[in-house]
Amino acid sequence: MSLVDELYKEVILDHYRHPRNRGTLADATLVVQGSNPLCGDEIELGLRLAGDRIEAVAFTGRGCSISQASASMMTEVIKGRTLAEAAAILETFKGVMLRNEPAERLEDLGDLEALQGVKRFPVRIKCAILAWNTLQEALTLVRERLDQG
DSSP states (O other): OOHHHHHHHHHHHHHHHSOTTBSOOTTOSEEEEEEETTTTEEEEEEEEEETTEEEEEEEEEEOOHHHHHHHHHHHHHHTTOBHHHHHHHHHHHHHHHHSOOOGGGGTTSGGGGGGGGGGGSHHHHHHHHHHHHHHHHHHHHHHHHHHHO
């Protein structure tokens, strides 16, 4: 295993063992659940919005280290961002993971770069994107609410 692979593995394990933003938001603007029924991974994502900004974010769930670490990393990078910024980060992450866009696009997004190694194991990609699919559903719900307005 290369030094970079070892570093990435440690970052993922750190987020799994010491997840950031784990818990529930009692005053969440919305709560969305996501699951991967084939492997049993589950995520519940809560967002508290202040206008168009994600003021607070939290998640609960269970599953493999990759799904839980990815949720932890995602919450860190979207907290405090606008909805548009969160949507752009989501597209960047999914582009790298699903469409083979350059991994360098993740360099400015904190620990997310560590998940690029998951691409070598295609069956695990669904684990890494579960939280992101849940975020995408949340952003869609927010847009629908704003459109109904």
